[in-house]
Amino acid sequence: MxxxxxxxxxxxxxxxxxxxxxxxxxxxxxxxxxxxxxxxxxxxxxxxxxxxxxxxxxxxxxxxxxxxxxxxxxxxxxxxxxxxxxxxEPSGELRLAAPIGFGPYLATALTPLLAAHAALTLRLLVDDAMIDLLDARIDLAIRVGRLPDSSWVARRICAMGLLLCAAPDYLARRGEPRSPAELRSHHWLSQNRSDTAALVIRLQHASGDLHELRVEPRVSSNNQLLLQQMCISGLGIALIGSADAHADLQQGRLVQVLPDWQTRPLEVWALTPQRDAQPAKVRHALLALSGHLRAMPGMRD
Known part of the structure; x- marks a missing residue:
């Protein structure tokens, strides 16, 4: 040498x-x-x-x-x-990981990028489980909520509001809650990646009042889309991302419960192996995803 x-x-x-x-x-x-x-x-x-x-x-x-x-x-x-x-110039294979619920958003955001750069290919790994990003040779990962300790570089993209939602027929059968205290008597559908059964919900009123309650989910899953479908089917109340719930709320399949009470939004992050010297495929994908996600209903800077 x-x-x-x-x-x-x-x-x-x-x-x-x-x-x-x-x-x-x-x-x-x-x-x-x-x-x-x-x-x-x-x-x-x-x-x-x-x-x-x-x-x-x-x-x-x-x-x-x-x-x-x-x-x-x-x-x-x-x-x-x-x-x-x-x-x-974006080229080669871009390996991108994201939760299953983000699949449709990735397709919409990245289609123009792929159309503009013929030398770029895409491999999407959508999974609600935390895959090993290094073993999977991931170039860019989208993660939601609290991040585990990692050597990966995290960039905050935006925050997704969470809404208490239920199907109209469920509320017709069980009654519509008028206060946070009444939520304890309802069936709950909860996204949960741990073995802990209880779900702790912290709500804040528009006036600033705080309320915390602990409920036992009737259904828990690590798949948010599955829980949303069960919620639409009338099985109970669920916390659903504002962007995910938007179409169902607009078309009446879901109703927002206690709209004056809000939960803490979920942070949306982009993870990359290193901060500097990003290849063009990662930089361009990050710009496309950030712009698209920030423009979705209920997203906050």
């Missing part, structure tokens, strides 16, 4: 025809170029160039070595071009 620089300098000298021309091209002094060539010859015990004050001539060994050194320099230049292209 120590010889690579000297070999590149040797190739430049031969290609440009003189030590001084190579020195100018490489931003070195002529003496530095000469020292590199002498060190390369001494370390391998061969003479590569016959040098005089007026011209250079390749030895037989030098001619053979030059072909390989020139090929090495060309390969390095191609690698540099690839690095620049990766930095400037």
């Amino acid at each position: 120590d010889d690579l620089k000297a070999m590149a300098i040797f190739a430049a000298v031969v290609r440009l025809g003189s030590l001084s021309a190579a020195a100018r091209r490489l931003g070195l002094s002529t003496s530095a170029v000469s020292q590199q060539l002498r060190a390369l010859e001494r370390s391998h015990g061969v003479t590569l160039l016959h040098r005089s004050t007026r011209k250079l001539a390749l030895t037989d060994a030098g001619a053979r070595v030059y072909a390989e050194c020139a090929a090495m320099v060309e390969a390095a230049e191609r690698a540099q071009q690839q690095l620049r292209a990766t930095r400037e």
Whole structure:
């Protein structure tokens, strides 16, 4: 590896025809170029160039070595071009992980990006379980709520409001709660990734009053979409993301319960392996996702 620089300098000298021309091209002094060539010859015990004050001539060994050194320099230049292209133009495979509920949003946000960049491919891993991002070779992950300790870099995108929702027929059967205290007598559908059965809900009124209650879910799951469907089917009350609930509220499949009481919103994060030197595919995807998610109903900066 120590010889690579000297070999590149040797190739430049031969290609440009003189030590001084190579020195100018490489931003070195002529003496530095000469020292590199002498060190390369001494370390391998061969003479590569016959040098005089007026011209250079390749030895037989030098001619053979030059072909390989020139090929090495060309390969390095191609690698540099690839690095620049990766930095400037989205290309290659983008591996993106997100919760299942974010699948439709990812499709809408990333379709224009894929349409604009033919060299970009996409592999989506949508799962409500916490997959190992390193093992899955993830470039960009969307996560919601509290983040576990990690070496990954987290960027806050926005916050998603949570709404207490129920189906109209459920409220017709069980009665519509008029206060947080009445929520204890209702059936609950809860997203829960742990074995803890109880669900603790903290509500704040528009006036600033706070209320905390602990309920036992009738149904719990790590899949928010499944719980939302059960909520629409009339099985109970659920906390649903504002963007997820928007269409069902608009079309009357769900009704917001206690609209004057709010829960703390969920933070939405983008995770990447490193903060700096992001390839173009990650930078562009992050911009597309951030813009789309922030514009969805109920999202907050």
